[in-house]
Structure formats: structure tokens, C-alpha cells
Amino acid sequence: xxxxxxxxxxxxxxxxxxxxxxxxxxxxxxxxxxxxxxxxxxxxxxxxxxxxxxxxxxxxxxxxxxxxxxxxxxxxxxxxxxxxxxxxxxxxxxxxxxxxxxxxxxxxxxxxxxxxxxxxxxxxxxxxxxxxxxxxxxxxxxxxxxxxxxxxxxxxxxxxxxxxxxxxxxxxxxxxxxxxxxxxxxxxxxxxxxxxxxxxxxxxxxxxxxxxxxxxxxxxxxxxxxxxxxxxxxxxxxxxxxxxxxxxxxxxxxxxxxxxxxxxxxxxxxxxxxxxxxxxxxxxxxxxxxxxxx
Amino acid sequence: xxxxxxxxxxxxxxxxxxxxxxxxxxxxxxxxxxxxxxxxxxxxxxxxxxxxxxxxxxxxxxxxxxxxxxxxxxxxxxxxxxxxxxxxxxxxxxxxxxxxxxxxxxxxxxxxxxxxxxxxxxxxxxxxxxxxxxxxxxx
Numbered sequence: 181x182x183x184x185x186x187x188x189x190x191x192x193x194x195x196x197x198x199x200x201x202x203x204x205x206x207x208x209x210x211x212x213x214x215x216x217x218x219x220x221x222x223x224x225x226x227x228x229x230x231x232x233x234x235x236x237x238x239x240x241x242x243x244x245x246x247x248x249x250x251x252x253x254x255x256x257x258x259x260x261x262x263x264x265x266x267x268x269x270x271x272x273x274x275x276x277x278x279x280x281x282x283x284x285x286x287x288x289x290x291x292x293x294x295x296x297x298x299x300x301x302x303x304x305x306x307x308x309x310x311x312x313x314x315x316x317x318x319x320x321x322x323x324x325x326x327x328x329x330x331x332x333x334x335x336x337x338x339x340x341x342x343x344x345x346x347x348x349x350x351x352x353x354x355x356x357x358x359x360x361x362x363x364x365x366x367x368x369x370x371x372x373x374x375x376x377x378x379x380x381x382x383x384x385x386x387x388x389x390x391x392x393x394x395x396x397x398x399x400x401x402x403x404x405x406x407x408x409x410x411x412x413x414x415x416x417x418x419x420x421x422x423x424x425x426x427x428x429x430x431x432x433x434x435x436x437x438x439x440x441x442x443x444x445x446x447x448x449x450x451x452x453x454x455x456x457x458x459x460x461x462x463x464x465x466x467x468x469x470x471x472x473x474x
Numbered sequence: 475x476x477x478x479x480x481x482x483x484x485x486x487x488x489x490x491x492x493x494x495x496x497x498x499x500x501x502x503x504x505x506x507x508x509x510x511x512x513x514x515x516x517x518x519x520x521x522x523x524x525x526x527x528x529x530x531x532x533x534x535x536x537x538x539x540x541x542x543x544x545x546x547x548x549x550x551x552x553x554x555x556x557x558x559x560x561x562x563x564x565x566x567x568x569x570x571x572x573x574x575x576x577x578x579x580x581x582x583x584x585x586x587x588x589x590x591x592x593x594x595x596x597x598x599x600x601x602x603x604x605x606x607x608x609x610x611x612x613x
Contacts, residue, residue, distance in 0.1 A: 221488035228484060228552050232517055232545050331486040331556075343587060393545075396504055396518040405519055406543060409556075416486055 184459065187452045191445060198441035204270065205434035212363065212427035218329065219360065219420040226413050233410060239399050247400070249407040252375035253351045258295045260318070260350040261285060262341065262373070264357035264418055265305035266426040267323055272433035274358060274366065274426055275304040281368045282356055286313060297350055301337060301419070318344070329423055334416035341415075342408055345374060357418040358425035364432050366425040373414055376407060477511030481527060482552045483537060490558055491537070497528035498551050500544050509551045516546040522601035524561060524608070525553060536561040538605050540598045557598075566606055573599045 237250065263282045265275045282298075282305065289296050298317045300306040306320040319340060325333045341353055353374035358366040395402055478494035499508045501523030520542045527535035540557035576596045583589040 218487070222486055224482075224489040225484045225486045225554060228482075228545065229543075229554060232543060232554075236517065334486075339591075392515065394514055394516040396502060396507075396516060399517075402517060402519055402543070409543075409554075413486060 182455055184455055187448060187455060191448045191452060194441050194444050194448065198438055201434045201437040201441060205431055205438060208427045208431040208434060212424060212431055215424035215427050219424050222417060222420060226417055229410055229413055233406060235393055236399055236403050236406065247404050247407055249374055250376050256352045258297065258350040259289050260297045260299060260344065260353045262299045262301065262353065262355040263305045264355065264422040265302035267303045269304065270433060271426055271430035274429035275308065277368050278356060278358060279305055279308045282309060285356065285370065325419065325423065329419055331416055334419050335412045338412040338415045342411065355418050357422045359421045360424040360428060363428040366429055373411055376410065479509055479511050480550045483555060483558055484552065485555050485558050495527050496530055499526040500553060509546050512548050513546050518544045520544050520553060522598045524605045538564060538602055561605060564602055564606060569599055569602045573603065
């Protein structure tokens with residue numbers, strides 16, 4: 181027969197777990213809201229930059245000697261993967277799915293005979309990939325935007341990528357991150373950063389896109405400044421999406437955990453009560469049979 | 475001046491300003507330029523400096539930007555700024571301190587890349603100080 185005291189201890193331990201998970205759920209919910217707001221706020225800049233890039237690219241493409249960031253280095257033998265994960269766990273399949281996709285990409289690229297280099301953002305991806313692919317890692321960032329993700333954080337990452345690119349350390353750069361769809365669903369997204377693919381503008385270009393711009397200084401010089409900036413923006417967007425996804429995933433995971441703890445408490449309480457009654461019955465039988473023996 | 479220009483100031487983190495104005499003066503890399511309604515479409519780079527917003531003949535707003543890009547169409551003027559701050563919100567003492575710190579960093583900087591990064595920051599801080607020094611800044 182199970183010990184009553186042990187059962188009581190287990191119940192109280194599950195109860196405190198439930199308290200923790202439900203608190204974490206609420207924290208994640210409020211952080212999620214903030215992250216979403218931030219992601220939304222960065223929309224206008226990215227959208228306008230995309231518009232400017234599209235019109236610039238249209239002007240430069242004809243000349244055929246755009247900057248390297250757009251046209252590439254001419255080969256694609258060395259790939260840099262930027263993998264965006266979180267610093268903390270307890271967020272369901274969030275990091276697992278990123279790492280799985282990263283591994284899939286790495287094996288695919290290596291299968292094609294390419295060299296792969298890794299740049300990780302967030303502790304989890306680094307820890308999970310280190311055993312298998314530790315030799316490929318160039319650098320790992322931790323605690324990126326721990327309090328509040330700022331553009332400077334993204335800039336730091338993209339500056340590193342740029343300096344590597346300028347030094348000719350890789351040809352193609354791809355970022356892997358979780359795109360926020362809803363609190364319960366995140367989509368692992370693989371996006372190529374370098375060479376930069378000019379976003380396809382809507383089928384029918386509006387008059388604004390077609391407008392002939394004057395450039396000051398000339399378009400190539402502007403493009404040379406705009407592209408690195410655009411890289412930072414893309415990284416920033418990816419980090420924001422990832423941050424929102426992380427909180428969404430954590431919220432869902434913690435919600436499930438809270439519910440499971442509740443179920444467990446119910447089951448344990450029933451066992452506890454049954455056991456208690458069994459003990460009482462047993463003691464009564466002992467007393468009665470003792471009295472009868474007299 | 476019946477026609478107005480839709481002026482937008484955007485930083486990576488948010489849309490800072492979006493309002494119709496009579497004229498904006500943007501500090502372009504190759505010289506300041508004023509934008510009125512009906513300006514020819516143009517894309518320009520912006521150097522660290524002050525954007526002046528005109529309502530009639532009066533300057534109603536001055537915003538410091540740390541470089542970026544400007545896109546001008548006939549009806550719109552969009553400035554993508556890396557960093558923007560209302561001129562009245564800049565603390566002179568803080569900027570002076572930043573310049574001092576950065577100058578020290580500059581002499582400590584080991585690699586050329588570090589040096590360039592610090593120099594860029596220094597230029598921004600210096601531009602901030604210059605902006606504060608211009609007459610009419612303390613409106």
C-alpha cells in the first residue's frame with residue numbers, strides 16, 4: 181500500500197510545479213505581446229527599404245556590375261548558415277525544430293561537396309550543434325536582446341557577417357529562423373541573405389515603382405550603402421520573428437504543462453483519498469477482530 | 475502653398491513621424507536639399523545632421539538623424555534613419571562625454587576595423603554637437 185506521506189509530498193510538489201508553469205505562461209504571454217508590437221513597428225522601415233531597393237536594383241541590373249552583395253562572388257562553394265535559436269529552454273519544439281532544419285541543411289550542403297560554416301545566435305542552437313558540428317562553428321552569440329531586442333543587436337550580427345564576407349570567408353549566406361505565425365504555430369524559415377535576392381514586386385508594378393528616380397550620389401554608391409543596411413534589417417526582422425515565436429512557443433508549452441499538472445494533481449488526490457480510506461478500514465478491522473478475540 | 479508633402483521619418487524600430495508638411499530640409503551627403511510638393515523623384519543618402527520641418531516660413535520641428543536614406547516622390551518624402559532624436563531632447567553634456575570616451579577608444583582601437591567603427595561613431599557624435607551649436611537650435 182502506498183505511503184500516505186509520500187503521496188502528500190508528491191501532490192504538493194506537483195502543485196508548486198503548476199504554479200511555476202502557469203506563472204511562466206503569463207510572463208510569456210505578456211512578452212509575446214511586446215515582441216509582436218515590436219515586430220509590427222519594424223514593418224514600415226523594412227517595407228520602404230524594400231521599395232527603394234527594388235527601384236534601385238531595377239536601375240542597376242541593366243549595367244550588370246552591381247555590388248557583390250547582390251550579384252554574389254561568382255561561386256557558391258562556401259556556405260554560411262546563421263542559425264537563430266533562443267537562450268533558454270522550456271519552449272516546446274522551438275529549438276528542436278530549428279536545430280533539426282539546420283542539421284538537414286548542413287548534411288545536404290555537405291553532400292553536395294560544399295563547405296559549411298555556422299554562426300549561431302542563442303545558446304540552445306550552439307549547445308545542440310556543438311557536439312556534431314563543433315568544428316564548423318565560426319562564432320556564437322548569446323544573450324542577444326535579452327532585455328529588449330534593439331536594432332543595434334541585429335547590427336552587431338550583420339556586421340560580423342559582412343566583415344566575413346568582405347574577407348572572402350564565404351560565398352552564400354543563409355539565415356534559419358522561426359517565423360511567427362501564431363502562438364501555437366511557428367514556421368521554420370530558411371532565407372538567403374547573400375547574395376541578396378531582390379524581392380519580387382507585385383505583378384503589376386505601381387506607378388511609384390516605375391517612377392524614374394534621380395540618384396544622389398549615383399545608384400551604385402547608394403546601393404553599396406543600402407545593401408549592408410538591408411542585411412541588418414533582414415537580420416533584425418529574423419531576430420524579431422524568432423523572439424515572438426519563442427514566446428509563443430513557450431506560452432503554448434507552459435499552458436500544456438499547467439494543464440497536465442492539473443490532471444496529475446487530480447489523479448494523485450484520488451489515490452491519496454482511496455489510500456486514506458483503506459488505512460481507516462484496515463484499522464477498524466484490526467480493532468473489531470481484536471475485540472472479537474477477547 | 476496649398477500643396478503639402480507627406481513627410482515620413484522611419485527608424486528600424488518604429489515609424490517616428492508621419493505628417494503632411496509644407497517643406498522639409500534634408501541633409502544629403504552631397505548637400506542639404508529642401509523638398510516641396512512636386513519635387514522630382516529622387517533617392518539620396520543622408521549624412522548625420524538635422525532635418526528641418528517647415529510649416530509656412532517657420533521651422534516647426536528639428537530632428538537629428540545619424541545618417542540614412544531619403545526617398546522623395548512628388549507627394550512624399552520618406553527618410554529612413556538609423557537613429558533619430560528630437561534636437562531638443564539631446565543632452566549636450568552627454569554628447570560631450572560620449573565624444574571624450576570615443577576619442578579615448580580611438581587611441582585604444584587595435585585593428586583598422588575597430589578604428590573605423592569608432593571613427594564613424596565619433597563623427598555622429600560630433601555632428602550632434604554641431605547641430606546643437608547652430609543658431610535657432612534651442613527653439
